[in-house]
Amino acid sequence: MRTYDFSPLLRSSVGFDRIEHLFRGLERASTDTSFPPYNIVKKDADNYRITMAVAGFAENEIEITANQNSLKVTGKSAKDKDEAEYLHRGLAARSFNQNFELAETIQVVGAEMENGLLHIDLVREIPEALKPRTIEISNGKLIENKAA
Structure with a gap:
């Protein structure tokens, strides 16, 4: 079984923890019958x-x-x-x-x-939570969490 080093691909990405699992699954699928x-x-x-x-x-x-x-x-x-x-x-x-x-x-x-x-x-x-949204830039004052 081949070993892949994904660190160069993941240096500037966040949350792609599944990518190694996905590639291992693809490797298994390529050896299975179709x-x-x-x-x-x-x-x-x-x-x-x-x-x-x-x-x-x-x-x-x-x-x-x-x-x-x-x-x-x-x-x-x-x-x-x-x-x-x-x-x-x-x-x-x-x-x-x-x-x-x-x-x-x-x-x-x-x-x-x-x-x-x-x-x-x-x-x-x-x-909806995954769709692009615009982030407002504040004037330097921290916005307090009012839910607390």
Whole structure:
């Protein structure tokens, strides 16, 4: 496993404690299998869509779990135990587990299946507290905290 030194990148930044964890997750993801195949599309500045090719799976065989900064898509095919004798098996019907790391402001807003494709819609929702705001410059006198 490679070791990364992030100190040069983090010298002028504050609060990016998760970056090392994110890169380690990306390193693990690059070695995992990429079944089923998927696309990630940026529809506009704040909307994204993940499309996964899940031909042969029914809606009740797929579970989507959003948890903090991760999205987990799991497929358990009932056809895994199919005892038919195949002369050629080109359609993979094996179970899968696909994980996606999400930014803190990305929310999963819906999912739908259409023609063997699973579409998962995501949106960037920036809380009011994280939006840019103008900071007033005082005349040198400290403002007292009136909440105390």
